[in-house]
Structures are given as C-alpha cells and as structure tokens.
Amino acid sequence: xxxxxxxxxxxxxxxxxxxxxxxxxxxxxxxxxxxxxxxxxxxxxxxxxxxxxxxxxxxxxxxxxxxxxxxxxxxxxxxxxxxxxxxxxxxxxxxxxxxxxxxxxxxxxxxxxxxxxxxxxxxxxxxxxxxxxxxxxxxxxxxxxxxxxxxxxxxxxxxxxxxxxxxxxxxxxxxxxxxxxxxxxxxxxxxxxxxxxxxxxxxxxxxxxxxxxxxxxxxxxxxxxxxxxxxxxxxxxxxxxxxxxxxxxxxxxxxxxxxxxxxxxxxxxxxxxxxxxxxxxxxxxxxxxxxxxxxxxxxxxxxxxxxxxxxxxxxxxxxxxxxxxxxxxxxxxxxxxxxxxxxxxxxxxxxxxxxxxxxxxxxxxxxxxxxxxxxxxxxxxxxxxxxxxxxxxxxxxxxxxxxxxxxxxxxxxxxxxxxxxxxxxxxxxxxxxxxxxxxxxxxxxxxxxxxxxxxxxxxxxxxxxxxxxxxxxxxxxxxxxxxxxxxxxxxxxxxxxxxxxxxxxxxxxxxxxxxxxxxxxxxxxxxxxxxxxxxxxxxxxxxxxxxxxxxxxxxxxxxxxxxxxxxxxxxxxxxxxxxxxxxxxxxxxxxxxxxxxxxxxxxxxxxxxxxxxxxxxxxxxxxxxxxxxxxxxxxxxxxxxxxxxxxxxxxxxxx
Amino acid sequence: xxxxxxxxxxxxxxxxxxxxxxxxxxxxxxxxxxxxxxxxxxxxxxxxxxxxxxxxxxxxxxxxxxxxxxxxxxxxxxxxxxxxxxxxxxxxxxxxxxxxxxxxxxxxxxxxxxxxxxxxxxxxxxxxxxxxxxxxxxxxxxxxxxxxxxxxxxxxxxxxxxxxxxxxxxxxxxxxxxxxxxxxxxxxx
Numbered sequence: 001x002x003x004x005x006x007x008x009x010x011x012x013x014x015x016x017x018x019x020x021x022x023x024x025x026x027x028x029x030x031x032x033x034x035x036x037x038x039x040x041x042x043x044x045x046x047x048x049x050x051x052x053x054x055x056x057x058x059x060x061x062x063x064x065x066x067x068x069x070x071x072x073x074x075x076x077x078x079x080x081x082x083x084x085x086x087x088x089x090x091x092x093x094x095x096x097x098x099x100x101x102x103x104x105x106x107x108x109x110x111x112x113x114x115x116x117x118x119x120x121x122x123x124x125x126x127x128x129x130x131x132x133x134x135x136x137x138x139x140x141x142x143x144x145x146x147x148x149x150x151x152x153x154x155x156x157x158x159x160x161x162x163x164x165x166x167x168x169x170x171x172x173x174x175x176x177x178x179x180x181x182x183x184x185x186x187x188x189x190x191x192x193x194x195x196x197x198x199x200x201x202x203x204x205x206x207x208x209x210x211x212x213x214x215x216x217x218x219x220x221x222x223x224x225x226x227x228x229x230x231x232x233x234x235x236x237x238x239x240x241x242x243x244x245x246x247x248x249x250x251x252x253x254x255x256x257x258x259x260x261x262x263x264x265x266x267x268x269x270x271x272x273x274x275x276x277x278x279x280x281x282x283x284x285x286x287x288x289x290x291x292x293x294x295x296x297x298x299x300x301x302x303x304x305x306x307x308x309x310x311x312x313x314x315x316x317x318x319x320x321x322x323x324x325x326x327x328x329x330x331x332x333x334x335x336x337x338x339x340x341x342x343x344x345x346x347x348x349x350x351x352x353x354x355x356x357x358x359x360x361x362x363x364x365x366x367x368x369x370x371x372x373x374x375x376x377x378x379x380x381x382x383x384x385x386x387x388x389x390x391x392x393x394x395x396x397x398x399x400x401x402x403x404x405x406x407x408x409x410x411x412x413x414x415x416x417x418x419x420x421x422x423x424x425x426x427x428x429x430x431x432x433x434x435x436x437x438x439x440x441x442x443x444x445x446x447x448x449x450x451x452x453x454x455x456x457x458x459x460x461x462x463x464x465x466x467x468x469x470x471x472x473x474x475x476x477x478x479x480x481x482x483x484x485x486x487x488x489x490x491x492x493x494x495x496x497x498x499x500x501x502x503x504x505x506x507x508x509x510x511x512x513x514x515x516x517x518x519x520x521x522x523x524x525x526x527x528x529x530x531x532x533x534x535x536x537x538x539x540x541x542x543x544x545x546x547x548x549x550x551x552x553x554x555x556x557x558x559x560x561x562x563x564x565x566x567x568x569x570x571x572x573x574x575x576x577x578x579x580x581x582x583x584x585x586x587x588x589x590x591x592x593x594x595x596x597x598x599x600x601x602x603x604x605x606x607x608x609x610x611x612x613x614x615x616x617x618x619x620x621x622x623x624x625x626x627x628x629x630x631x632x633x634x635x636x637x638x639x640x641x642x643x644x645x646x647x648x649x650x651x652x653x654x655x
Numbered sequence: 656x657x658x659x660x661x662x663x664x665x666x667x668x669x670x671x672x673x674x675x676x677x678x679x680x681x682x683x684x685x686x687x688x689x690x691x692x693x694x695x696x697x698x699x700x701x702x703x704x705x706x707x708x709x710x711x712x713x714x715x716x717x718x719x720x721x722x723x724x725x726x727x728x729x730x731x732x733x734x735x736x737x738x739x740x741x742x743x744x745x746x747x748x749x750x751x752x753x754x755x756x757x758x759x760x761x762x763x764x765x766x767x768x769x770x771x772x773x774x775x776x777x778x779x780x781x782x783x784x785x786x787x788x789x790x791x792x793x794x795x796x797x798x799x800x801x802x803x804x805x806x807x808x809x810x811x812x813x814x815x816x817x818x819x820x821x822x823x824x825x826x827x828x829x830x831x832x833x834x835x836x837x838x839x840x841x842x843x844x
Contacts, residue, residue, distance in 0.1 A: 250789075252783040252784065253783060253785060253789060256782075256783065256797055257795065257797075259797065259801075325801065326797065326801065346782050346797070346799070347801060348777065348799060348800055348801055349801070389770060389773075392735055392777070392799060393782070410738075411735055411738055411740075411782065411799075412734070412735050412738075413697060413698060413734055413735075413738055430695065430697055430734070432695065432697070432698075433697070433698045433701075433738070434698070434738055434739050458739065459698070459738075459739055461698070461701045461703070462701050462702065462703075487695065
C-alpha cells in the first residue's frame, strides 16, 4: 500500500517538476530578448511613466518603463529632505490636519485623472491611509498641490478612485468608528455605534480644486478597494468590503465567519440628485484643506466645517449590496464597463459580476433580504460567472484592450491571465515573491495601453544583493504582448510599492514645466532681481529677501541681527534656465535645507542660538563656482546697537 | 525493493532538476534562458539557514509527513506553503493517509485528478493562525478551498469534523501546523 503511494508520488513529482520546468522556461524571456526589450539606450527616453506609491513611506516614486529607472520621488504625505517638502515654511502647511501637523503618513493607491474614461494625466490623486486625506498632484510640475482631510473617517484605504470624467474622487473607510457627538463608547458596542463612510469629493474640471460633496453613511464594515463604472456603468461606483461580521477583535478569525461579504454598488448620479435636492443631513466638522499656490510658491490651510451625509437606509434606491465570497479586496471594472471582477482574497474563485444583470436584479427586486437596512441582491442573479481555480489569494485585477484580465495572486505568488467573457484561465506566471497589486498601463480605464503588466511584490528575500535585515522592495515587469506572459525585468522600488499607474510618456512629458516664470512669482517675500534684495526688521523678525544666481547670494553679508531675533531667509532663484536649481542652508538650521527651482522662492527660518558669525551657502551643485556661493551673518548680543546692514561686494558705508 | 522505492523519487527529482538546468535549451532560446529559468525558482527555493523554518520546511523534515509532502508537490502547492501566509495547516501523518480507502487514495494520485487532490489539500489550509486555545466548539473554519472544517470541543478535547484528532501543534515562521490523525475530506456540498 505505502509502496504504491511512494511510487505514484514519485512519478507525480517528476511530472510536476517537468511541468514546472517547462512553464518556467516559457515564462521567462531569454536573457538577450529580455535585455533588448528593457534596454533604453543612453539619452533615450522610456515609453511610459510608472507612478508607484511608496506605501508606508507616504511618498510616490516615478519610474520609466520598460527600463525600471527611477526618475523622481514625489513627497505627498511625508516630509522629504531632498527638496525641503514639509521643512520649508512654504510647504509645511501641506501637512496640517485637524490632528496637528503630521510629518509621515501611509500612502497606498492612486488614480490618474481621466476624460471619458481615458487617461488625461493632468493630475494624479493619492490617499493618506492613516490620518484620512486625499492629495492631488499636478503632473505638469510633479508636485503635491492640494491635500483635503476627510472627516468621519479612519483608515482611508478604499481610495482615491475616480469617476470616468474625474467628476469625483472617492474615499472609503477601512476602520469604522463611532459617529456623531458621543465618541467615548465601549469598543464592544461596535455593532450599535460604529459606522463607515464613503466620501465623494468633487473635482473642479478646470482648477482641479477638491471639495467634499457628500458622504454616504454605511454599516460598520471595512471598505477595502473600489472602482468607478465606465461607459454603460459610468453612473455607478463599486466598493469591496470585508468584516460584514462587524467584529471588533481578532479579525483574523472573526472577520472570516460569513461565507460572503459584499460588493457595494452606489448609483452616484442618484446620490448627487439627492444632494442637489437638499435631501442629505448637514452637520459640522473640522478638517484641513491645504492648497499649494504655484504662483505664490506657498501652501496655506483653510479649515472646512461643512459635511453633508446621505443615509441609504433613509434615502432609498441608490445603494445595493452584491454578495461576494470571502473578504474581497480588488473590485475592478473591465474596460467595457459591463463586468466587475471581485477578488476574494481568501477565496479560490474570482466572481465576475454583470452590470446588466445587476440592473435587472434591481429592477425586478431579486433580493436576498437586507443587510442593515440595505437591499442585498441575489448572488446568482448578478453573477456573470466565476473563474474557477485561478490560483490562491486573488487580490487585484487590471485589463488589456483584448478582453483579458490579469489578476494578482498573493498566496500562490503569481499573475493569472483570464478572459473576461469566457472566464477561462489562459496563462499564469510566477512572481518573486508574493505579489500585491499589479498594473497594466491604462489597465483601470476604458482604454488600456497594454504591452506590460507590472507586479508589485511584498517579499524580496534573495532577489537582489542583501542589505542587512532591511531589503529593497521590488517590482517585476512582464511582457504581455503575446499569448504568454514573459518576465523581462526585476527592479528595486522606494518604500513598499503598493499600487501603481502607468501612463504613456508623451501624455505627460509635453506638458512638463521647465522653469517657474520669475515675472509671475507672487511670493510675498520675492526679490525679482538683485536690486530688490534687502533685509527688513519687523520687531524681532528679520526678513531677508535674498536672491541666488550663478554664483553668488545677495546679500551674502548681513550684520545687525541680535540674539532673540527670528531670521527668515526668503531665497529667490533668479535663474530662468532649465535644470539650474539652487539650494540654501545655514549652520544650526532646525528646518534643514531647501531646494529652489528657477524662478521660485523658498524660505528657511532660523533662530540664532549663539553670538558670533555663522556661514550660509548654496547646497545644490549649481555651477563651477558653486563652492564660492556662500556668505555670513553676524549675530550680536540682545540689545546690541550694531546697525542692520547687508551687502554683496562693496560694503555700504551708511545704513 | 523498498529502499529502491524510497530512493527513486529523489533520483528522478535530481534528474529532473539536472534536466531543467543543464538540458539543451528549447529551440529558439539562448542557453542563458535555461539558466535564467533555473534562477527563477519560487519562494520554496530561497536559501536561508538562519530564519525560523516555514511550514513547508518543517513538513519536509518530518518523516511522518512524507506522503503529505509528496502530495503537496504533486498539487503544485510547494511555493504556497513557503509564502508569507500566515497559514494554519492540518497536516495528516503518513498513517492518516494510510487509513484512506485504497481506491480513494489511488484515484487522487492519478494525474488527471490533480484538481481533486488540490481541493483536498486546500481543505487542510486556513489563511490565518488559529492556535488550539482559540478553537471553540462549533467554530467553522472556512478553508482555502472555501469549504468549512467544523471544530468540536468536548471537555477540553478538540476534534475536527467530529472525529479527527490534533496530535501535536508546531509553530512555524509562516503559521502553525496541527498534526492530525486523519485526512479531512471536504463535504460534497
């Protein structure tokens, strides 16, 4: 008996290994083929921009594809020593929240702005996961220009996804929390007191300016991911959720009790009608709205108060629940807008819902009861079908232009390609290791660009040279132009590459700003030429209107500053030449350094702590005489009568 | 004879691996392609003698679980059990597999029944760590294959699906192994 087991086992092992051997050879392009496909020769540009969130680092990094070359890190919810974001006086306000000034948050997902369901790439939106916020990054400057805090929210994971004309950015709560006046409640009163919200933030079509339009009050589940409808389903939004058990402890066990959680379908057009008809409930809150003015080169915070809430148990017929197996994560609408692929991360099937069937089920009220006052549609009535045996731990799906879907599988560490109509699995490739999200260029839109799928992995282990316990994280590029996916490239990433978008280069590069125009600089402390450079005392505040140009600072000698003063160095970069930034810092600077683009003004504030002469200098290697670009400030004791005096070159005789 | 049977899977495995790395490359591929393929082994191939052992490594090192390991390999679940998980794995001993009716086991091990074999193995895996002190009477554990294992606790004694006993529990880097004295068979519906 046992002998037979061993014998059969042995034969099976050989078959398995040979099969593995065969698929691996097929799944990996030959080294020379792969090299040719990812090689971008010196001086040539990549074909796509790849915007990759940094996960826990709160930043976004930008890579070129197919080379995997790192082009830029864009600070969003975290301070960034490279360009002074969050350190300079101009940018600090970007990190204001109702909870105080926060130097570091966790950034997970992004959406590239769209027109008619296609990437227009004017902006990219990002979410702060921990202290809920949505950011807008301008893709002409690659700078974070707006951050809106989300009230009545905790764990802003289920965001920032958009409608097909970027009418709204949505933000759903992961953590439900007590709502309303009484916040001090027993945690085990979760089922009675805790609620979630789905926030709809309107986007001004011209300026991009964000406004919290309305929030939908939802039962206390965990909302995970989301996508807007497209084409025929453009008026709808779909959200995945888990913990329909509404457990408040040991979710590892307690949130996996129900066989099915839900995909939430929201008719946002109808919600908008309710909003416009004044049907919601207005309440007061307190949340930060931070805007970076690119003319003033400065951020400021406006405190918002107004919140409009729509309750689907009161205002009927705009929220429906579709049952979905086992803690769904991804909730992805295909390019036709007709199908919604849900990924139950603990499930062994991928259910694909039909938008048409959903409408019919709503029309015919084919309900499977209610959940917390919201109608639940019958699973079988809304199902297009299930992808059988796709792999283990499906997380997230994107699409190509040929009717195929690509789903990441965390547990079985692979990408699985399947056909949306037939639901047949067409191909699978391993990832190294434990893929989270994936990205097909435009793969979340009506017009996928296809060509590649990129895996964003959670585990690196032995893929690169080791660097102690803390290893690089990584992405992997696969060619999907043929029937079979082929691994082309591993590339290291900054932070945890949580999610990503890829955009054809020409959509963005043609709009990229080269310099800020000096004549448009509206900074209150700008000096638009060396003739405007000056030092002005206002009580104990000393404002230095400084200019920087190759290769001197004006003024570069300053006297008459006293202990107890606050000195604000407002440095304007007078250069109007592409890629000539200057930097600035002073010994003992508590807010570090700053980096100033051509035509821009940035400020370092400094409180002298010692009597004496202190040097300052340009920190960016700007020119052949960069090392000469330096100066001194003299600090005298409090009450000293040394006159305020400043110069570059000839010292003025009288002040 | 018995020795030969034990050795044969290892030999063929070695041959297969050798064939994988050293064999002539398939037509149209450069020799380096085959080398690349050998590099791209899944997570089970990571060389690491320092970290705590994962579920796969513990099972592979247990002489009482060779049938399970063979089945896991046949079902292509090797890299899964080396994944970050975390998993709770009910690991039937060789003796437990021996208790299955001969025709059932033979049927499962036929190549055309790979899906059925995977289904049974996935019925032994829960995503999440459940220690015995977290098990409650009547608790349903929805396993990777989406079918429930029912826990029974009677006067402190735990059984699974009314009859399978947990013999030992072994913590692993990516979860926990509960060694069980029977093979759990998924309910038909």
